[in-house]
Amino acid sequence: MSSAPATKRVAVIGGGILGVSTAVHLLREGASVILLTERGLASEASGRSLSWLNSAGERSTPYHQLRVAGVDRYRTLFASDPSREWLQFGGGLMWNAEGQRDTTEARHAYEKSIGYDSKLVAPAAIATVTPGIDADAVPENAIFNPGEGWVSLPDLIDFLMEEFHARGGELVLNAGKASVMVDDGRTTGVETSAGGTYPADAVLVACGAATPAVVEPLGVRIPNGSPVSMLVVTKQVQHDVAAVMNTPRAAVRPNPGGTFALDHDWYEERITEHADGSFSIPDEVVQELADEASKLIAGNPELKPATWKIGYKPIPGDGEPVLGELGQVPGCFVAFTHSGATLGLIAGELLAGEILTGRRHPMLATFRPGRFS
Numbered sequence: 001m002s003s004a005p006a007t008k009r010v011a012v013i014g015g016g017i018l019g020v021s022t023a024v025h026l027l028r029e030g031a032s033v034i035l036l037t038e039r040g041l042a043s044e045a046s047g048r049s050l051s052w053l054n055s056a057g058e059r060s061t062p063y064h065q066l067r068v069a070g071v072d073r074y075r076t077l078f079a080s081d082p083s084r085e086w087l088q089f090g091g092g093l094m095w096n097a098e099g100q101r102d103t104t105e106a107r108h109a110y111e112k113s114i115g116y117d118s119k120l121v122a123p124a125a126i127a128t129v130t131p132g133i134d135a136d137a138v139p140e141n142a143i144f145n146p147g148e149g150w151v152s153l154p155d156l157i158d159f160l161m162e163e164f165h166a167r168g169g170e171l172v173l174n175a176g177k178a179s180v181m182v183d184d185g186r187t188t189g190v191e192t193s194a195g196g197t198y199p200a201d202a203v204l205v206a207c208g209a210a211t212p213a214v215v216e217p218l219g220v221r222i223p224n225g226s227p228v229s230m231l232v233v234t235k236q237v238q239h240d241v242a243a244v245m246n247t248p249r250a251a252v253r254p255n256p257g258g259t260f261a262l263d264h265d266w267y268e269e270r271i272t273e274h275a276d277g278s279f280s281i282p283d284e285v286v287q288e289l290a291d292e293a294s295k296l297i298a299g300n301p302e303l304k305p306a307t308w309k310i311g312y313k314p315i316p317g318d319g320e321p322v323l324g325e326l327g328q329v330p331g332c333f334v335a336f337t338h339s340g341a342t343l344g345l346i347a348g349e350l351l352a353g354e355i356l357t358g359r360r361h362p363m364l365a366t367f368r369p370g371r372f373s
């Protein structure tokens with residue numbers, strides 16, 4: 001006589017893209033899922049991300065492969081409805097500062113060598129590959145990567161949450177700081193600072209930059225290299241830009257509603273962290289970033305910052321993703337990574353598979369948290 005396997009109950013801590021994506025993939029595979037998050041959904045990095053979908057430049061081969069698979073999953077989603085304003089594949093355009101022609105050429109040669117779609121373009125030829133750019137801003141040469149795109153993560157999270165609810169997922173907002181419960185060395189569920197307890201067969205910690213702090217009480221050390229960063233969203237402006245731009249003084253992408261999203265790192269030391277954990281930056285620095293972005297856009301339209309959000313950008317200490325089960329605490333999994341926008345869909349898919357089947361996916365082999373033990 002055989003009996004049907006019991007439904008696995010999984011608790012996910014963290015309402016950013018990694019938590020939400022994994023939760024939805026778990027539900028698709030028939031798990032019972034509860035998602036708990038400290039405040040609202042997309043309240044941290046996923047709510048203030050440039051979200052350039054790419055594997056440009058040079059990195060480890062496994063990381064490149066995972067990112068390419070990440071972009072692939074977005075392409076599948078894109079193909080299901082190319083009219084979505086929050087997910088677009090207009091390519092990526094990058095250039096370096098004057099005097100770095102060789103560096104740009106070397107990056108292009110590397111990208112070609114691994115089969116990554118990469119075109120080296122002179123300023124005068126940029127209009128032939130992508131619209132809306134001020135070619136005068138490009139000092140020497142640029143790289144256009146036609147296969148890249150961007151996503152607005154808050155919109156993607158809303159989209160995934162519709163499926164989450166339709167499939168019967170349970171959501172706990174404003175849970176406060178949740179932690180992993182362990183009994184006899186095995187994960188037993190989640191408890192919140194408000195005293196709520198949620199028994200589960202497995203727990204995923206997807207707390208962004210807070211992930212190392214959440215697993216530390218379990219005796220697990222994950223180095224944290226998360227810097228403070230800022231994302232600016234402009235007011236609506238008329239433009240034809242389709243590509244994500246990565247340039248020496250501004251990174252720029254189109255954003256829903258005819259706005260732009262902007263970021264960079266040159267102003268990091270102008271950000272102040274206050275005793276209550278909030279951040280601030282002088283208004284003139286925000287405007288300076290908008291002015292730098294304006295120089296890149298055909299016609300140099302005046303860009304007016306509408307909102308700017310500051311906080312930690314999740315980056316593990318060694319720069320590589322940390323994905324998988326904790327060796328010290330069976331049943332407890334982590335998802336902590338740089339480029340979590342690019343990896344959001346694929347990481348959720350692979351982690352859900354591991355959580356439910358216990359089978360380790362080969363693409364995650366080098367990203368296990370155990371490498372720090």
Ligand SMILES: Cc1cc2nc3c(=O)[nH]c(=O)nc-3n(C[C@H](O)[C@H](O)[C@H](O)COP(=O)(O)OP(=O)(O)OC[C@H]3O[C@@H](n4cnc5c(N)ncnc54)[C@H](O)[C@@H]3O)c2cc1C
Nearest residue numbers: 014016017018038044045046049050052178208339340342
């Ligand atoms: C400025 C900026 C630019 C970026 N650019 C790109 C890019 O171009 N391409 C790219 O691929 N990626 C980019 N990223 C990275 C990407 O946005 C992040 O990796 C991704 O959003 C992280 O998602 P997450 O779910 O891991 O974490 P988060 O979005 O930070 O979510 C973590 C969640 O966990 C909750 N939480 C934390 N601790 C607890 C606790 N103890 N209990 C309960 N809940 C808790 C938080 O409240 C939050 O809701 C960028 C990020 C930033 C900030």
